[in-house]
Amino acid sequence: MLKTWSCSAINLLKSTATLQQQVRTTFVLKRKYDPLLHKTNEKPRKLRAKHFIYELVEDTNIKRRPNIEVVLKTYVEGVGDKGDVVSVRPNFAYNKLLLPGLAVYKTDENLTLYAKTEEDAKVVSHSSAFAQRTVNVIERFSLSVVMNKDHPWVIEPWHIKASLRKAGIHCPEECITMPEERIEGPDFNKEGKEFYCTITVNNLEKARLRCRIHHWSTDPSDRLPYTPEYWKMPPEPLFGNESSGENVETKVEEK
Amino acid sequence: MFSLISSMRSVLVRQQNVDKLRSLHTTPLCEAARKGTREKARKKKVKVEVKKVGFIPHNQRDKKVNLQRQNLHFDDSWKQVPQDNVYVLKYYRWPVYTVAEAIQCHRETHHPSIYNVPNAPLNVEIELDMQAEKKNRFVDNFQRMAMIPHKFDHGEERKILVFTKGNEEISEARQAGASLVGGIELIKDITNGELLLSDYQFVIAHPNILPELIALRGLMKRKFPNPRSETLGTNLAEMIERFSNGISYTATKDEHQQDFGFISTSVGTLDMDTTKLEENLRSLLNDVNSVRPKREGEHFIKRVLLKSPPSSERLKIDAFKYIPEFYVKTSNKTSAKSNEALDQEDESSEKQQAIAAQ
Numbered sequence: 001m002l003k004t005w006s007c008s009a010i011n012l013l014k015s016t017a018t019l020q021q022q023v024r025t026t027f028v029l030k031r032k033y034d035p036l037l038h039k040t041n042e043k044p045r046k047l048r049a050k051h052f053i054y055e056l057v058e059d060t061n062i063k064r065r066p067n068i069e070v071v072l073k074t075y076v077e078g079v080g081d082k083g084d085v086v087s088v089r090p091n092f093a094y095n096k097l098l099l100p101g102l103a104v105y106k107t108d109e110n111l112t113l114y115a116k117t118e119e120d121a122k123v124v125s126h127s128s129a130f131a132q133r134t135v136n137v138i139e140r141f142s143l144s145v146v147m148n149k150d151h152p153w154v155i156e157p158w159h160i161k162a163s164l165r166k167a168g169i170h171c172p173e174e175c176i177t178m179p180e181e182r183i184e185g186p187d188f189n190k191e192g193k194e195f196y197c198t199i200t201v202n203n204l205e206k207a208r209l210r211c212r213i214h215h216w217s218t219d220p221s222d223r224l225p226y227t228p229e230y231w232k233m234p235p236e237p238l239f240g241n242e243s244s245g246e247n248v249e250t251k252v253e254e255k
Numbered sequence: 256m257f258s259l260i261s262s263m264r265s266v267l268v269r270q271q272n273v274d275k276l277r278s279l280h281t282t283p284l285c286e287a288a289r290k291g292t293r294e295k296a297r298k299k300k301v302k303v304e305v306k307k308v309g310f311i312p313h314n315q316r317d318k319k320v321n322l323q324r325q326n327l328h329f330d331d332s333w334k335q336v337p338q339d340n341v342y343v344l345k346y347y348r349w350p351v352y353t354v355a356e357a358i359q360c361h362r363e364t365h366h367p368s369i370y371n372v373p374n375a376p377l378n379v380e381i382e383l384d385m386q387a388e389k390k391n392r393f394v395d396n397f398q399r400m401a402m403i404p405h406k407f408d409h410g411e412e413r414k415i416l417v418f419t420k421g422n423e424e425i426s427e428a429r430q431a432g433a434s435l436v437g438g439i440e441l442i443k444d445i446t447n448g449e450l451l452l453s454d455y456q457f458v459i460a461h462p463n464i465l466p467e468l469i470a471l472r473g474l475m476k477r478k479f480p481n482p483r484s485e486t487l488g489t490n491l492a493e494m495i496e497r498f499s500n501g502i503s504y505t506a507t508k509d510e511h512q513q514d515f516g517f518i519s520t521s522v523g524t525l526d527m528d529t530t531k532l533e534e535n536l537r538s539l540l541n542d543v544n545s546v547r548p549k550r551e552g553e554h555f556i557k558r559v560l561l562k563s564p565p566s567s568e569r570l571k572i573d574a575f576k577y578i579p580e581f582y583v584k585t586s587n588k589t590s591a592k593s594n595e596a597l598d599q600e601d602e603s604s605e606k607q608q609a610i611a612a613q
Binding site (some may be wrong): 168 | 364
């Protein structure tokens with residue numbers, strides 16, 4: 001017993017600084033007092049009590065585990081499309097992807113098995129992992145389009161773009177589709193009334209954005225009184241009849 | 256009487272004893288310990304820096320408020336970079352605009368059809384890392400005047416007092432736009448009390464009048480011309496122009512987080528030309544960069560945001576197109592830097608070679 005133990009001890013003591021192979025230990029320890037040296041092919045010196053005093057180098061339990069790579073089998077919102085190789089946290093991978101069967105481990109066979117075929121490439125139902133999330137956010141929005149109270153204006157796409165940027169959504173002008181009718185002002189009949197625009201995400205997904213007109217004056221004393229939580233108030237359509245006012249293009253059906 | 260005599264006797268006796276005590280050494284002559292022990296004790300005594308705390312009212316004195324404050328340095332490197340063309344800003348890193356794009360965005364919101372303030376000032380907010388060369392040491396707050404190529408109305412009243420000898424220089428200074436120019440007569444006026452120094456914010460002087468100007472040193476104190484604040488020099492016209500048109504800015508540290516510095520100034524108005532605004536911004540950034548501590552591999556300017564009231568939008572721009580990102584020692588050419596930095600560094604190494612050749 002002692003011999004075998006000491007034989008294994010020989011290997012360890014050869015190089016005190018480096019480990020020759022990776023060892024799966026939870027706690028990585030280091031000897032505080034170096035054991036006594038011995039000449040080659042000699043029996044090692046006896047270890048005393050002080051040689052069994054260790055210092056903690058690393059506790060692998062509290063270290064962050066590295067991400068694992070998985071291959072997705074279908075489209076998963078916020079992660080990726082079919083055939084994508086995604087690097088995610090291990091917990092998320094096990095519980096949310098591998099167990100429900102939405103993904104498999106990354107191996108060469110799996111890569112070829114779940115790679116995107118030509119048929120899949122033709123039918124593009126989702127432009128990106130996060131496009132659907134953006135669409136959901138836009139659908140819930142009640143965008144306040146601030147226009148001037150005194151200066152004449154006509155609503156153009158860049159007004160919507162500026163208002164969206166103020167509200168926290170980045171949208172280039174070419175993605176905004178305005179309603180066909182001209183919206184002119186300042187017109188207090190239009191104050192607080194809603195009209196719809198269409199936002200096209202990645203030239204594919206379309207979302208209907210509700211916009212409310214609000215008249216604002218440069219002079220603080222001239223401004224309209226603030227209605228608290230105006231976005232919760234039931235909206236009045238701008239163009240009288242809702243069906244005529246809506247200028248929505250049908251959303252692409254998700255397959 | 257008897258008690259007196261006895262007390263005197265005891266005193267005498269005590270004195271004798273005292274003498275005896277003095278002659279008898281029960282303890283070593285010098286009480287110091289071994290040198291090693293003394294060194295050890297000295298090292299143990301760590302000097303505690305007493306922080307000067309201002310006046311605290313009595314009802315707030317003993318309160319131990321232990322706040323965990325958020326780091327004021329903004330870091331969004333953990334966030335993703337947007338892949339789509341339409342996206343929700345809060346899930347991704349802040350978009351970095353070019354100066355032209357940012358100005359255009361502000362112009363859109365300030366258009367007559369929306370806010371109707373086309374001449375709004377364009378403000379710049381610069382966030383700094385105020386850590387000096389050594390750890391736990393921080394750069395002091397500084398107040399500087401940045402020279403800009405294209406002047407604009409800053410709305411501040413800046414009266415400049417210029418001291419110089421020679422009629423040529425006096426006329427040159429007057430042309431440049433100083434409010435009052437003079438020589439020895441002006442100094443005499445001030446000492447007499449006919450002229451008030453407090454009327455004038457800036458004092459500029461030519462070195463030729465310096466001996467006479469020292470008489471006013473006590474009166475002027477901070478305003479006294481010195482080459483460090485660039486109020487003392489030969490090129491009067493340039494200095495006057497700089498102080499009358501330049502951007503005055505102060506960098507202040509946050510009282511709770513010492514390594515966070517903040518500058519907020521205006522570089523022009525939105526109705527100015529975009530290229531002019533960009534050049535003003537460039538000179539401001541170069542001026543801020545000139546005071547940077549010599550720490551290698553660390554940022555000084557962390558973020559530059561463009562803001563324009565009444566809008567509350569802050570648009571991030573890439574400052575490292577105009578100034579080098581990291582401080583680089585001229586001898587060392589290996590650290591990572593932008594192309595601008597490479598050019599600047601080549602120039603400075605050439606200058607060094609030129610100086611060495613001389």
